[in-house]
Amino acid sequence: MRLPALHSMQLRLLAYLSAGVALVWLAAAAWTWVDARHELDELLDSHLAQAAALLVVQQSHVDDDENEEEEAPVLHKYAPRVAFQVFHEGVLVARSGNAGLTPMSRETRGFDTVTLDNGDRWRVFATRGSRRDIQVYVGEQLDSRDGILRAVLRGMLLPSMLALPLLAALMWWAVRKAMAPLDALGHSLRSRAPDSTAPLPRDSLPTEMRPMVDELNALLRRIEGMVASERRFTADAAHELRTPIAAIRTQAQVAMGAVDDADERRHALQNTLAGCDRAARLVDQLLTLARLDAPASAAASGRTDLSALARSVAADMAPQALARGQDLELQAPQQCPVTIDEVLPRVLLRNLLDNASRYAGDGARIAVSVAVVRGWVQLTVQDSGPGLSPAEMARLGERFFRVLGTAQTGSGLGWSIVRRIAQATGAQVEVTHSASLGGLQVQVSWRMAEPA
Incomplete structure (x- = not known):
């Protein structure tokens, strides 16, 4: 049967603790049973050996002529559970009332466990006298040992069994007390306003939270x-x-x-x-x-050849450059693969070329180059226009920022798009003065893709 799932952390913790305590208690009880049984057997076996030694010493002082059988009196209520026999030269001379006339064991020395004719199991210790004409048997019913063991364990384990419910209640209280900060955190989150972004307090919380x-x-x-x-x-x-x-x-x-x-x-x-x-x-x-502001845009992946991409975008932008009498140059002699989806760098390059064409002026030169430099693929766009001042370069990328004094219409979002695409694709953007053309130079670098 499958147990129901516990969705409450408090119930889970309480169940795990209770199961663990129960298992440990059962293991401890089993170990106590085995150890107590072993120690009890050792103790009672030593008593049997000691009683046999006393009988041997006592019988050694008996006159050899006195070979009549004697039966020991019953002096205690547990006396019927203990029996002894004394043989002198093979003749039974003394025994307890519950011992038979035949030897209790076939062994002449040491311990033995026997089953008598009435079905009772006995633990018997046999030994001889110093003159080897005396044979002594001392036995004890095994049921009496089990009774003693049960009494001992009852005194040890019963209080702990009665304490288990109290321990479970204490564990429930401790778990509830320990989980109180988590409940307080949940209540704080539920009571917050939907538009609240204030930070949650943490100083009074436990280290784990x-x-x-x-x-x-x-x-x-x-x-x-x-x-x-x-x-x-x-x-x-x-x-x-x-x-x-x-x-x-x-x-x-x-x-x-x-x-x-x-x-x-x-x-x-x-x-x-x-x-x-x-x-x-x-x-x-x-x-x-x-x-681009959506988180999913930053996860775009793929494999794009920037050289082929630059040729495609330059071909698309050529009519706009020709209409203004501009000279659009492209240098992309080799494959330059990068691990980016094609859409984002295409939008980036189109915005760069559109800005260069619009702000460089009629008849200007626009140069696009793609090259690999020390493991980086560098896309460079430069023009022969008036360029920008350092202060204006620093503000490029701000939304709706446009350079004043230009006759071109626009929204000022093109550079924001360029910056966001560079951020989303892990590119580095550097805006400087073009040393060869005299205008603005923009260099965008990506890590070169590993060989396919």
């Missing part, structure tokens, strides 16, 4: 950071989306008012489409950033 509370506090801090990030992100996104939506509304009103001027209406509609494109781009970037 402090690591668990520390982990709970760390989890609460992470949740607090995530909630604050989500609130800030929602507020910033709402603020940033308000601008293109307002621009679209304004251009739509202009188009509605330009009834007679077709050129003005066409210009307003073109601006409306541009505002829609800007809003769509902003929404795409917000969705990408939201996916």
Whole structure:
């Protein structure tokens, strides 16, 4: 039969302790039984030997002419359980009332366990006198030994058996007392407000519970950071989306008012489409950033050749560069495998190339290179644009941060996406001044993948 599962820690602990105490008690009782039985046999056997020696000494002083059989009187209630026989020159000269006329044992010396005709089992000690004409047998019923053993064990084990329920009650009290801090912690968690992220107190807790509370506090801090990030992100996104939506509304009103001027209406509609494109781009970037903020994005794995990826992304971005008269160069001569899923580095490189194309200016040079340097795969994007100041480089990656003084539209989320992808994939990002082209240089490094 399968025992029911114990879902309570208190019941489990109490059951384990009770079972352990019961097993230890049974083992101790068995050991006490065996040891007491052995010691009792040793003690009573010594009494038999001592009684036999006394009979031998007594019979040695008896006159040789006195060979008449004598029967010892019964002086104690347990006397029928002890018997003796004394033979002189093969003739029974003395015996107890419960001893027969034939020798109690076939042995002439030492201990022997025999079963008499009436079915009783006896422990018999046999010995001879100094002149070897005297044979003495002293016996004791084995049932009397068992009775003595039961009486001794009853006096030893019965109190402990009666104490077991009291011990179980004390264990229940001790377990409940020891588990009280855990119950208090559960009550504290149940009574907290749903949006509370305050740390749990730990100073008054037992040592065993402090690591668990520390982990709970760390989890609460992470949740607090995530909630604050989500609130800030929602507020910033709402603020940033308000601008293109307002621009679209304004251009739509202009188009509605330009009834007679077709050129003005066409210009307003073109601006409306541009505002829609800007809003769509902003929404795409917000969705990408939201996916990167999810914990599952950091677990992306796979195997990607960055050289092939760079060629693919550069081909996709070539029409945008050609439209602005820009020179897009690519150097990716060899395979450069990394242990990353293809989606994330593709988004990263597309954002870097888009920023370079938008802010480097018309007719600028944009260079992309992929190479392996001391076990690292380095992806480098540099341009011949005006570049950034050290203060502006330090702020790259802040959400909705844009460099002032540029004519390009944008949301300031591209670099946030680059930073988050680098963090999620374990990449190192370095932003410096391009020594060869004079503009901005961005270098992203990943550990090279092991050979397949």
